[in-house]
Amino acid sequence: MARLTIPEPELMRSGHAACPGCGSTLGMRYLLKGLGSDVVMTIPACCWTVIGLPFPYTVLNVPMLDTAFETTAASMSGLRAAADALGMKDVTVVGWAGDGGTADIGLQALSGMLERRTDGIYVMYDNEAYMNTGIQRSGATPFGAWTTTTPIGVAGRGKAEPKKDIMGIVAAHQPAYAATVNVAFPEDFVKKVQKAKGIHGPRFLHVLAPCPPGWRFPPEKSIDLGRLATDTNMFPLFEIEGTTYKITRKLGKAKPVSEYLKVQGRFAHMTPEEVAELQAQVDARWKRLLALEAIG
């Protein structure tokens, strides 16, 4: 039996307002377990606005600031500047935003924050669509996925474009640290959070957060699905330190993406040809990732 490396203290309380099986609640829980309580958190309009409970409640045992949809990274810069001015040197500034708020509408602010090297951790919890508004496609939605704005019909086959490579965009800014984490691999998750905590400068975590209502799968399958996402190379686990890539979970042979697709309603319409196209995209990305790792 594996040695338990996940800290016991809970900085997220029960009673949150998330859907059953929500990956982002696990993500928040593991994030705070890794960071501890000396944190100030900024969160834009996203699922977590609601999950965190309405006034006058909160589900976090750390302070949380609400910020506008596209401003998470700018908010982090403001918090860091104020923390430094007010002598709160040790506090970790954390931004926690969804994929739409990060890879789409918040991308400019994210780029600015990374470029000006704000000392803080930006966490993008990726449920691969605008889930809080009811499953609209985002830049982070994978190829082929049904959403309410990529419906299936005579002229619609789900999302026509591949998933935006947010890690590639982040890497281009040469952050102090960046990593992908998956709620289905909690030890790897917490380890990377703890590693990020010990580094100064702009840091970025990309969290895969399975979403039962948005992806169309039963809530009890969130962890199984998370594992499949990584083990099919749909969501590889890796980290970037400086310019060095390291793949942190590498199987001898990845499972075919069809195993991941067939358990989710959002991909149910896909033809073998479409699946093959997605498989080709995934293979190309994996190959590129291996090449980046090989550069060292």
Add this chain to the structure above:
Amino acid sequence: MPQVVISGNSAQAYAAKLARVQVVPAYPITPQTTIIEKIADFVASGEMKAQYVKVESEHSAMAAGISAAALGARVYTASSSQGLLLMHELLHWASGARTPIVMGVANRAVAPPLSIWTDHTDTISQRDTGWIQLYAESGQEVVDTVLVAFRVAEHPEILLPAMVAEDGFYLTHTVEPVDVPTQEQADRFLPPRKTSGLLTPGVAGRYGSYIGPDLHMEFRAKVAEAMARVPRIFAMAEEEYRRITKRDHGGPMPLYRCDDADAVLVTMGTATTTARSVVDAMRDKGEKVGLAKLRMFRPFPADQVRELASIVDRIGILDRSFTFGATGAAHTEIAATLYGSPHRPMLRDFIAGLGGRDITPQTVTHMFESLLNGRGPEIEWVGLKRRTEVIGYG
């Protein structure tokens, strides 16, 4: 401190330094840029201890400013025109979050057509954002008003953001002698900001939150009540400032030679100086004209406007912006303010000086004459070129 010869933008920067601001999110835009350049110099030379955050847009400037102020820092930033419009979403956020940011605004026209020259369209477009709005006539008024704005904004009964507007180029880039208060005077007037403590690391708390229909109105009403307290707190702050520096600028709407006036012109910003000289010239000729300088646009100084209406029968309003489909903003406000008043003078709205068009003594003289002879439309675009003259440009 002896008089220094500085621009309006430098006056903004000196005031930010004297206020010991702790965080300055900075993004350039003409004609505001020299404010943040001057502050950058102050920070680089060690004269100012502020965290200077080089953001990538005005939108991020305001977002960073709100977050910094939410944690408890004193925040100053500056913007103009398109940049101020880009901030609009966050301007609402700043007042709703009760973050007492002070912002210098270099008034500039809004595109298209692109123009870097002054008018008030940018700030007037922000009137419903819950910001205190103050308009300055001179570099002296800029430095004094920014300090007073901090005192008012941070007052525990207020906690609202404030913008101090100055006309682009006419004031931002024009140098004049300014009495800059000493640091000791500024410190006496403006003690360090008290931190709210709502975001204390390690302590559960949520700043902002979301809310259903059962309580949202109550939060908005809190902002409304705070704004209604501004005139009283502003008067106290100006009095305190006068006690320390021997200087004030006469409240939200100071009057000039209005006592027995047949006609009074209401102005905002630098047009006031021109209008004052016209009042003097016309008074010399026996014309009974006066001037009311609208310094505070939000909250709107209803008491002062009603008082003015009780002593004069004809009021002209010089609006350096226009609300399409209605009238100029100051005219709209004054008309609305006087509806319930026992004294309802004739009102005329003069639209002038848009996009940096000079407001000359002749322009203002025309307004007074038009008021005195009682003829002319309710809204007049003063000095508008005829079609043939416009064609002449091509």
